[in-house]
Amino acid sequence: MSQSIAVWPFINAAYGVTVAFLAAAGWLALARYRRAAARLAQAERL
Amino acid sequence: MRAPRTRRLYLVLVCLACLGGATALALAGFSSSLTYFLSPRQVAAKAPPLGQTFRLGGIVQEGTVKTQLSGQTPTTLFAVTDGRAAVPVRFSGVLPDLFREGQGVVAIGAMGPGGVFVADEVLAKHGAxxxxxxxxxxxxxxxxxxxxxxxxxxxxxxxxxxxxxxxx
Amino acid sequence: MKESVLPARRPARPGGWFHYLANPGRFQKLARPALPWLAAASLGFTVAGLAWGYWFAPADWQQGDAARIMYAHVPAAWVAMAGYAALALCSFVSLVWRHPLADIAAEEIGPVGAGFTGICLVSGALWGRPMWGAYWVWDARLTSVLILFFLYLGHITLIRAFDNKAHAYRAAAILALAGAVNLPVIVFSVQWWNTLHQGNSVSLAGSRIYPTMLYPLLVSALGFYLTFVTLVVARMSAAIAERKTAALLRAAAERAP
Structure with missing residues (x-):
């Protein structure tokens, strides 16, 4: 006798965590890359 | 210029080979404790003492599943087999979705009186x-x-x- | 004539390409124009693979819709292991040849690889609860992946723990190389020991996944691999720029009293 549990909340949570991680990692890398490039350009003008 | 590099290369390779060998030996030595469950054949050959918790894994034998509803929680009786031996199992509680006859299963519990494995928890094991x-x-x-x-x-x-x- | 004036533009030996590319300045020249393309390809394949798996792939015969977690879980697991293999390779190059770019790569791979390993563990737990009946079990596959996660965390900590960067790189490289013995254990754990985790569905011998479910998995995996490469290259490029900025500021401070 098995009792069904809803699977979609688990699927949505797994996809949600994955997409959130990918978006956050991409955003952080882009922000760091832009900041580093801007600071380097500033330092080269000195 | 080249000598220290070559020396480091061989040093690192020798270290890796030693570490790999040591790990392989350690894993081979601890193989029994790395095994997540015992098969019915292993239990039939040498069952762990009564009351000692272990995990039993195998296939739910066709035609052995019987459920009794006493009060709120259903009690299920079934046999776990690996094709050569079978161990009867009793479990009170809600079984996972994938539990059905012919499906892989891992039961956590201990041997009870009468050679019946009393499970506290039943996990479903599915194929690849x-x-x-x-x-x-x-x-x-x-x-x-x-x-x-x-x-x-x-x-x-x-x-x-x-x-x-x-x-x- | 020209060849004698310009120092070797192109490597002569086959192994020379490696030394040619392993120079931070040349890395920057190649990486900066490539990054927008890498980012676009990563985004395209990842979104296509995940959307295909979430909405369009068929439900599985035994697991139903829950098998859709595969399209996030399996690529994350593959990238976590490939990332660690790359980390171990960089550590090897760092220990033997002392290439500065290998050290920068090792420092930047760590957090990205740990993130993918975390995704693999979390999505696996969310898959295990409805299908197996437990978020977590201590079987050989799950435990060895948890060890991989801790190896990443240890490497991240160790490589940032020393004031002397050369010492930090050497200590972290030894840790990463020693931890590489865990990789074959992860892959073969499901064959060597009884585990609750099922066997490998995709191996060199072939696939046990039907094509309509395998294709979205492969697209998603390509997207995850490209995302990993893009993130690491962008972070390495930023790290090189940060070092150059620091060197320029130090030089300026020494010039001006």
Missing amino acids: DYMPRDVEQALKESGKWDPRFGPPPAADSWGGEKAKGAGT
């Missing part, structure tokens, strides 16, 4: 084969796969089933 339901039906109808005799045939031999499966 993924396919849509219509393909499964087509494979079974064409006689290419009988779930009683093991996993489905290799995916690259399913070509002919595709058209048939799409039609059902």
Whole structure:
């Protein structure tokens, strides 16, 4: 006798965590890359 | 210029070989404790003492599942087999979705009186084969796969089933 | 004539390409124009693979819709292991040849690889609860992946723990190389020991996944691999720029009293 549990909340949570991680990692890398490039350009003008 | 590099290369390679060997020996030595569950054959040969918790894994034997509903929680009786030996199991509680006859299962509990394994928890173990339901039906109808005799045939031999499966 | 004036523009030996590319300045020249393309390809394949798996792939015969977690879980697991293999390779190059770019790569791979390993563990737990009946079990596959996660965390900590960067790189490289013995254990754990985790569905011997479910998995995996490469290259490029900025500021401070 098995009792069904809803699977979609688990699927949505797994996809949600994955997409959130990918978006956050991409955003952080882009922000760091832009900041580093801007600071380097500033330092080269000195 | 080249000598220290070459020396470091051999040093690192020798260290890696030693570490790999040590790990292989350690894993081989601790193999029994790395095993997640015992099979019915192992239990039949040398059952752990009464009351000692261990995990029993195998296939739910066809035609052995009986459920009694006493009060709120259902009690299920079934046998776990590996094809050579079978161990009767009793479990009170809600079974996972995938639990059914012929399905892999891991039960956590201890041997009780009368040679019955009393499970506190039952986990479902599923196979590594993924396919849509219509393909499964087509494979079974064409006689290419009988779930009683093991996993489905290799995916690259399913070509002919595709058209048939799409039609059902 | 020209060849004698310009120092070797192109490597002569086959192994020379490696030394040619392993120079931070040349890395920057190649990486900066490539990054927008890498980012676009990563985004395209990842979104296509995940959307295909979430909305369009068929439900599985035994697991139903829950098998859709595969399209996030399996690529994350593959990238976590490939990332660690890359980390171990960089550590090897760092220990033997002392290439500065290998050290920068090792420092930047760590957090990205740990993130993918975390995704693999979390999505696996969310898959295990509805299918197996437990978020977590201590079987050999799950435990060895948890060890991989801790190896990444240890490497991240160790490589940032020393004031002397050369010492930090050497200590972290030794840790990463020693931890590489865990990789074959992860891959073969499901064959060597009884585990609750099922066997490998995709191996060199072939696939046990039906094509309509395998294709979205492969697209998603390509997207995850490209995302990993893009993230690491962008972070390495930023790290090189940060170092150059620091060197320029130090030089300016020494010039001006």
